[in-house]
Amino acid sequence: MRKYTRLMTLLALCGGILIGVSGLTVASPAARNSVLSKLGMKGSPALVNAGSTTGAPVGGADNNAAVSPELAQAVMADYKQDVGIFFEAWKTLDMEGFRNKIAKAYTGPLIERHSQQAKEYITAGVGMEVSQIHFIQITVEKADAMTATLQAEYRYTGQDYLLAAGEVTGEKHEQRVNIRVNLVKLEERWLIAGETSLP
Numbered sequence: 789m790r791k792y793t794r795l796m797t798l799l800a801l802c803g804g805i806l807i808g809v810s811g812l813t814v815a816s817p818a819a820r821n822s823v824l825s826k827l828g829m830k831g832s833p834a835l836v837n838a839g840s841t842t843g844a845p846v847g848g849a850d851n852n853a854a855v856s857p858e859l860a861q862a863v864m865a866d867y868k869q870d871v872g873i874f875f876e877a878w879k880t881l882d883m884e885g886f887r888n889k890i891a892k893a894y895t896g897p898l899i900e901r902h903s904q905q906a907k908e909y910i911t912a913g914v915g916m917e918v919s920q921i922h923f924i925q926i927t928v929e930k931a932d933a934m935t936a937t938l939q940a941e942y943r944y945t946g947q948d949y950l951l952a953a954g955e956v957t958g959e960k961h962e963q964r965v966n967i968r969v970n971l972v973k974l975e976e977r978w979l980i981a982g983e984t985s986l987p
Contacts, residue, residue, distance in 0.1 A: 855936075860928040863936045863971060866978035868923065870894070870971075871942075878906065878916035881951050886910055895972060895979040910951070917949040917956045929968075936971045936978060939986065 855863075870893035877889035887903050894902065909915065921944040929937045943964050947956040970982035 855928050855931045859931050859936075863928050863931055863938060863978050864926045867926065867938060867940065867969060867971065867980070870978070870980050871921070874902070875916065875918045875921075875944075878910075879949055879951070880910070880915070883907055883910055893980060895974060896981050898980060898983070913951045915949040915951050916946055918944050918946045919960065920945050934973050936973075937968065938971070939966075939968050941966045 873893035874890055877886050877893075880886045880889055883903065883906070886906055887899065890902055891899055921942060923940065923942040925939075925941050927939045929939060931937070941964070943962055945960050945962045947960050948958045949956050966986040968984045968986055969980055971978040972981045973979075
């Protein structure tokens, strides 16, 4: 069975925590039951290329003191890995595996919110495969020893993924993401604690 997909916004979260994806996609009406027709998702850790970040300025308008380059690089590197973990979770066979995987990248209410949005698809045997991700720019706006805020802009290409068969289905679609992310440092890693879509 072949499904055609299109990407839409990446998750609207309540209570001030929003995730969004903006961009244009094209797909047939048959895509309405696919993951990518309802949720715009991201990619695989192996596809997150550290060299693809360009211009990653540190410090920002809201921050009087510039963030040290070492701290900014650590925050950006962990954020990229978190994005990859999130996409990789969409290839797990069950919800327990999905939750366990995203708990390595997220903390707080976002774990449950992402899990609830994934449940309909994972339990139906449909996940997501991201074949490439390209970070256009990551700006660390502010950071200290335990918290950080960054803005990220990136593109990714995705398809629906049949979990039991371990294969992709449907058309590939490219999506662009512009997002502000709050991170906290837990056990020597920066985890995503909040996400807000940007225009």
